[in-house]
Amino acid sequence: MRPQGAVFVVLPHLGLILVWLFTSNQMSGWCEGPQKLAWCPPYKVVLLVWTTIFFIIGYGSYLVWKDLGGGFGWPLALPLGLYAIQLAVSWTVLILFFEARSPGLALLHLLLLYGLVVSTALIWHPINKLAALLLLPYLAWLTVTAAITYRLWRDSLCPENHPGPTAEEPLRP
Incomplete structure (x- = not known):
């Protein structure tokens, strides 16, 4: 691998490091709540x-x-430009999830990210089949992440998670 390879391998981690620095205090209870997922x-x-x-x-x-x-010529614009957008969206998902604690918005971004990763795999496949195949674990992880996010979003909308009327407050039709 050329020295530039190290740059490509490290680049995605820059956003992850920034997300971790800004959200490390909020991460420990990320999946806890009234209905903790087992x-x-x-x-x-x-x-x-x-x-x-x-x-x-x-x-x-x-x-x-x-x-x-x-x-950095034109042939790289689409395959690596789409990849760069995908990285930015993935970092945004982490911020929305851990910092903003907005599972609904994070879920929308995860669905967008899923589409971007599939598009990237389709564009990368004619260029380098291994590179396209390396995106499959990412798609699997996004599926798991989307399932968790969906469940947390759904549970946040359930009535048992919201305070109900007190004894002094009558129910209104």
């Missing part, structure tokens, strides 16, 4: 998986860059 992984596992995924997709982006001749 299958929800601890936040340290979530960070480990995101870190691994970012290594994998970073290497995939390097393979695409290398196969298109390196540099």
Whole structure:
């Protein structure tokens, strides 16, 4: 691997590091609440998986860059531009989830991210098949993340999570 490969592998982690610096205090109780999910992984596992995924997709982006001749010419604009947008959206999802604690908005961004990753895989496939295949674990993780996020969003809308009327307050029709 060329020295530029290290840049491609490390680049996705810059956003993850910034997210962690800004949200580390909020992460420990990320999946707790009135209806805690039994299958929800601890936040340290979530960070480990995101870190691994970012290594994998970073290497995939390097393979695409290398196969298109390196540099920063027009042939790289679509495959790496789409990848850059995907990274920005993935960092946004983490901020929305951990810092803003907005599972509904995070879920919308996850669905957008899912579409971006599928599009990236389709664009990368003719360039480098391995790079496209390296996006499959990312899609699997996004599926798990979307399921957790959906469940947390749904539970936040359930009536048992919202305070009901007190004894002094009559029910209104």
